[in-house]
Amino acid sequence: MKHCIISMPSMTFAQKARTVLAANAIEALVSKLPHELSEKGCAWGISLACKDTEEARRILTVSDVPFKRVWHREG
Amino acid sequence: MNYVYLDNAATAYPKPPSVESAFLTAAHTAFGNAGRSSHHPARLAADCLYDCRSRIASHFGGDATRVVFCESATHALNLAIKALTPPDSHLLLSHMEHNATLRPTYALQKKGVSYSLYACGAKGASNEQEDTAAVLASLEKQRKQNTVGVIACHRSNCLPLTLPLQAIGDYCHKNGLFFIVDAAQSAGTCRIDLERYHITALCAPGHKGLMGFRGTGFVLFGKAVKDEALQTLLEGGSGSDSLALTMPSLLPERLEAGTRPIEVIAALAEGIRFVEGVGCESIGEKEAYLSAYLKDRLKRLKHIRLLMPHRTSHATVLFQVDGKSPSAVAEALSDGGICLRDGLHCAPLAHRLVGSEKTGALRASFGYFNTERDADALVYALKHQ
Secondary structure, X not given: OXXXXXXXOOHHHHHHHHHHHHHOOOOOEEEEOOHHHOOOOOOEEEEEOHHHHHHHXXXXXXXXXXXXXXXXXXX | OOOEEOEOOOOOOOOOHHHXXXXXXXXXXXXXXXXXXXXXXXXXXXXXXXXXXXXXHHHHOOOHHHEEEEOOHHHHHHHHHHHHOOOOOEEEEEOOOOHHHHHHHHXXXXXXXXXXXXXXXXXXXXXXXXXXXXXXXXXXXHXXXXXXXXXXXXXXXXXXXXXXXXXXXXXXXHHOOEEEEEOOOOEOOEOOOOOOOOOOEEEEEOOOOOOOOOOOEEEEEOOOXXXXXXXXXXXXXXXXXXXXXXXXXXXXXXXXXXXXXXXXXXXXXXXXXXXXXXXXXXXXXXXXXHHHHHHHHHOOOOOEEEOOOOOOXXXXXXXXXXXXXXXXXXXXXXXXXXXXXXXXXXXXXXXXXXXXXXXXEEEEEOOOOOOHHHHHHHHHHHHOO
16 A cells, blocks of 8 residues: 655654644654665654645645655555 | 651652652553654653653743753753853853853853853842842843853742843843753743743753652753754764764754653653643742741741841742751751751852851752641751750
């Protein structure tokens, strides 16, 4: 099954993103990024349904929560 | 032995039962290392961490991602002072700063940092306005061209003195200075609003008014601080950006190297919930009432000398016993199960203000769980000193 990951600057910002998105009825899980997606070693992101990514990006931007990029993943 | 515990300014006792439960629950369930692994116990630990960040941010009007956990208020003050102060600059410290502020500031002298002391009130002031005016006048008088910040001990740990955070914060905001607040004695007993008071860094312990255990403290940074400009005090693992040789650029990980003590952090979150349930103002009022109650009774004992007797106390009463050394009195009281603290209370500047720098004094400090009976027990014991 396809899902998306938004990479975040840190675990704390991933947690904040999850909280902010939950308040906007978007379910997201904090997840450790697969090694091949992390640029500088260990990294954290949020996993969510791909259909929600655009809205999630908008909400995070408006809420001043920094994020890096969106990854599309299988499985 | 049943103790009469009157040393809450050093660390609060007892803790609410819910705080003890939170500690044990975290120890048994959230036993992973937060922000490192992705297994369930580590995720639970990370959730404990974020829950506490959120509680702190909500209580003080800040942002959860700007809470940096420390081991104590002393650690927090070291971190904030050293992170924010550039070399060859000048700081303004009040005349009642604790050694937790004084010593790190003094240590910065090797980097060319100097400091001046500002007044924390007016002699013989009859109201808060006179005190505030004296503080602001002194700040202005001491400010130099290279002054970068002001540090304020919100409430003295031994004298009945409180600095006007709103006025000092406004002054700092107007003059482009950072504002570090030491809330070691006030957090959990009154409202402190980070944004409204223009606080750059609020430093507090978890184990005093916020009802947590020893081993916790934090800095809550304001939004105006540029994270990447903060100098790190400690470097190490942060759970992210592992290939980089430098700490992450963003708070809180930038200043949080190494494993966080999840059990005491989970307990602190519960402590803050307890404080909010009771109401921090109610807690402060109760402690102030007990201080006034004790002062009133000590005034009737001819061999007791109260220091700053006419000012309204918040939670502490400082006094001396005629003809006896404070340490001898404290020891005798301890034999009877009464716990209070003698000496200089790590606040030599405050003692200098009342002339007890050479002799020291005795401090009784109240917490939320004290009662009038505790004050009565102390008065009874002192009658026989």
